Amino acid sequence: MNSDVVFIGLGNMGLPMALNLVRAGMRVSGHDLVPTSVEKFIAGGGNNNPDLVSAIKVAKTIITMLPASRHVESAYFGDNGILAQAKPGTLLIDCSTIAPDSARKVAAAASEKGFTMVDAPVSGGTGGAVAGTLTFMVGGSEDGFNVAKPMFEIMGKAIFHAGESGAGQTVKMCNNMLLGILMIGTSEAIRLGMANGMDPNVLSEVMSKSSGRNWALEVYNPCPGVMENAPASKEYSGGFGVDLMLKDLGLATENALSTSSSIPLGSLARNLYDIHSKSGAGGLDFSSIFNMFAKAQ
Numbered sequence: 001m002n003s004d005v006v007f008i009g010l011g012n013m014g015l016p017m018a019l020n021l022v023r024a025g026m027r028v029s030g031h032d033l034v035p036t037s038v039e040k041f042i043a044g045g046g047n048n049n050p051d052l053v054s055a056i057k058v059a060k061t062i063i064t065m066l067p068a069s070r071h072v073e074s075a076y077f078g079d080n081g082i083l084a085q086a087k088p089g090t091l092l093i094d095c096s097t098i099a100p101d102s103a104r105k106v107a108a109a110a111s112e113k114g115f116t117m118v119d120a121p122v123s124g125g126t127g128g129a130v131a132g133t134l135t136f137m138v139g140g141s142e143d144g145f146n147v148a149k150p151m152f153e154i155m156g157k158a159i160f161h162a163g164e165s166g167a168g169q170t171v172k173m174c175n176n177m178l179l180g181i182l183m184i185g186t187s188e189a190i191r192l193g194m195a196n197g198m199d200p201n202v203l204s205e206v207m208s209k210s211s212g213r214n215w216a217l218e219v220y221n222p223c224p225g226v227m228e229n230a231p232a233s234k235e236y237s238g239g240f241g242v243d244l245m246l247k248d249l250g251l252a253t254e255n256a257l258s259t260s261s262s263i264p265l266g267s268l269a270r271n272l273y274d275i276h277s278k279s280g281a282g283g284l285d286f287s288s289i290f291n292m293f294a295k296a297q
């Protein structure tokens with residue numbers, strides 16, 4: 001089957017994003033190393049060409065939504081990689097969150113082969129991926145941005161051209177460092193209130209209308225039971241993994257070293273998520289950092 005889109009990486013984000021393309025009438029071949037993810041995609045109306053290389057050869061657009069830089073580079077480079085196998089004119093979009101340098105390296109190699117490529121990391125969580133309301137932060141040429149924009153309009157609501165290749169990843173890195181810090185601060189504040197006998201629902205509602213308001217508090221509350229649909233109320237399952245947040249804070253830390261930037265809170269946040277991950281929480285949603293501040297029983 002000739003697909004309009006080959007979508008590689010059907011995880012917490014990629015699966016609902018790819019399904020939104022299917023619902024919009026696109027022919028999408030979905031791919032993942034985990035067979036159950038592919039099965040979910042097919043159950044939702046998607047297709048899967050079991051031979052990824054032949055799917056890549058005929059695709060008009062290829063979208064990757066993979067964990068980290070190394071996964072993206074291995075998907076693009078090598079004899080069976082996207083750059084070696086895609087036909088001329090294929091639009092290449094990487095939505096993963098990776099290092100800006102890695103995004104520029106892949107985009108430069110793509111450009112050498114005549115492909116249009118954009119880095120297009122997203123924000124908005126799994127809820128935004130399901131609802132098709134993600135924010136896209138796009139790096140690449142103006143032409144590349146304009147060609148890819150209709151895809152982003154299906155999967156998202158706010159679409160920004162941040163600048164040249166890698167600029168989308170730079171914005172995403174700054175955003176996620178701030179998010180990681182805010183989630184820790186929000187957790188501390190709720191725990192402090194609870195230690196004083198406050199109902200976390202009341203506390204969250206009042207702070208959401210006060211100067212401490214932020215996304216972690218208002219949309220993704222880390223305290224179980226405050227928000228029915230937040231990962232905290234589902235035993236911190238799904239959502240955005242602790243290890244993915246740790247990866248993003250690692251990108252910020254490396255970048256700060258190479259740009260001589262001071263990120264004292266970003267560094268502290270990276271260390272706290274690292275300790276949390278090593279306690280066995282790496283696979284839980286990142287809002288589970290709330291558990292780190294529990295009172296001893």
Ligand code: NAD
Binds near residue numbers: 012031066071075124
């Ligand atoms: P995830 O771990 O749930 O999904 C990644 C998927 O990629 C997995 O299903 C994995 O099996 C698959 N994969 C890995 N290597 C592969 C390969 N070579 N070929 C095919 N599939 C492969 O991660 P996620 O939460 O969906 O996040 C994906 C990216 O989006 C990450 O870079 C993350 O930082 C970023 N992100 C996540 C969120 C979120 O809320 N989860 C929000 C914004 C951005």
